[in-house]
Amino acid sequence: MYDSSSARTPARARAATAVLLGAALLAAGCSSGGGDGDQNPAARITQQPKSADPFWVNPDGSAARQVAAYVKDGRKTEAEQIRKIAEQPVGEWIGPENPEQEARGFTEAAEKSDRTALLVLYNIPHRDCGQYSQGGAADGNAYRGWIDGVARGIGDRPATVVLEPDAVLHLVDGCTPDEFHEERYDLLKNAIAKLKSLKNTKVYLDAGNAGWGHPDQIFEPLKWAGIEQADGFSVNVSNFYSTKDSVAYGRQLSAKVGGKHFVLDTSRNGNGPYAQGDPAERWCNPPGRALGETPTTKTADPLVDAYLWVKRPGESDGTCKGGPKAGQWWPAYALKLAEASHS
Numbered sequence: 001m002y003d004s005s006s007a008r009t010p011a012r013a014r015a016a017t018a019v020l021l022g023a024a025l026l027a028a029g030c031s032s033g034g035g036d037g038d039q040n041p042a043a044r045i046t047q048q049p050k051s052a053d054p055f056w057v058n059p060d061g062s063a064a065r066q067v068a069a070y071v072k073d074g075r076k077t078e079a080e081q082i083r084k085i086a087e088q089p090v091g092e093w094i095g096p097e098n099p100e101q102e103a104r105g106f107t108e109a110a111e112k113s114d115r116t117a118l119l120v121l122y123n124i125p126h127r128d129c130g131q132y133s134q135g136g137a138a139d140g141n142a143y144r145g146w147i148d149g150v151a152r153g154i155g156d157r158p159a160t161v162v163l164e165p166d167a168v169l170h171l172v173d174g175c176t177p178d179e180f181h182e183e184r185y186d187l188l189k190n191a192i193a194k195l196k197s198l199k200n201t202k203v204y205l206d207a208g209n210a211g212w213g214h215p216d217q218i219f220e221p222l223k224w225a226g227i228e229q230a231d232g233f234s235v236n237v238s239n240f241y242s243t244k245d246s247v248a249y250g251r252q253l254s255a256k257v258g259g260k261h262f263v264l265d266t267s268r269n270g271n272g273p274y275a276q277g278d279p280a281e282r283w284c285n286p287p288g289r290a291l292g293e294t295p296t297t298k299t300a301d302p303l304v305d306a307y308l309w310v311k312r313p314g315e316s317d318g319t320c321k322g323g324p325k326a327g328q329w330w331p332a333y334a335l336k337l338a339e340a341s342h343s
Contacts, residue, residue: 043068055089056110062329081338091120103153116158129175132318156199169208189226207233210241210249219256232261238311266292267309284320291341
């Protein structure tokens with residue numbers, strides 16, 4: 001197995017709360033970034049300046065709730081560390097059950113704050129090759145219906161979508177069986193077309209990371225998957241490769257796909273990749289990592305549209321190295337990421 005992130009962060013089950021999300025966040029006054037009026041001011045989460053970081057900060061995310069819990073317990077030092085995560089916009093991974101309600105809730109809350117929602121779509125059939133984040137839609141028709149639901153939920157509101165981490169990569173590396181390739185290309189192409197038909201939605205198709213292989217191996221598959229219709233591609237999702245190495249990989253790839261721009265996941269790349277232990281699982285909850293550059297559209301390279309926190313720092317990669325299931329909040333790991341960060 002290559003040294004690449006294969007366990008992604010599935011959206012936590014929100015079926016019971018998805019319908020209420022938009023109303024709850026709006027009622028919480030998230031246009032100013034504050035919580036409800038009874039919340040301890042020390043726990044309040046605010047938006048970042050729009051000029052540099054136009055993406056929405058969820059004032060009720062896992063990190064924000066952890067800040068509130070630490071404040072309540074008088075653990076000021078820990079609260080301030082986790083605030084490094086809580087006050088940055090992170091990807092909202094849309095779950096399989098209520099795509100329309102979730103997409104509507106997040107985009108409505110973001111619009112109320114005069115910000116753009118960052119959404120991650122990770123539900124392709126035969127996802128993750130049976131590893132920690134296996135699953136996905138039951139079949140192609142189910143996936144098309146799910147994408148339609150996401151699109152209805154977004155509507156005309158601003159959204160930036162990272163589309164299907166690993167989906168193209170696993171077609172290239174042999175992880176996804178041959179009989180599923182034609183359907184997957186078709187599903188990705190249709191998803192891009194559907195999302196790009198929306199008024200204010202940008203779409204970045206995932207294109208792997210600096211450590212898995214070479215851009216020569218993936219640029220044609222990206223074309224077959226519809227990259228020409230997308231705004232660009234994403235690199236380093238849920239991984240740890242340095243910004244420098246990720247930009248170099250992205251620039252090489254961009255030159256082969258018509259000069260497309262890209263976005264870069266910097267959520268946990270502050271100390272670069274882990275170089276010890278089993279090479280097949282270095283991507284999974286590695287120790288000694290740190291938060292990377294904070295999300296911004298003011299990047300060091302004209303081809304890089306944004307540094308994003310696509311992976312939600314503090315959520316587990318999977319049940320390795322003592323971690324909980326993929327996507328579950330892990331306070332101890334979150335605290336270590338924050339403490340090791342350079343900000």
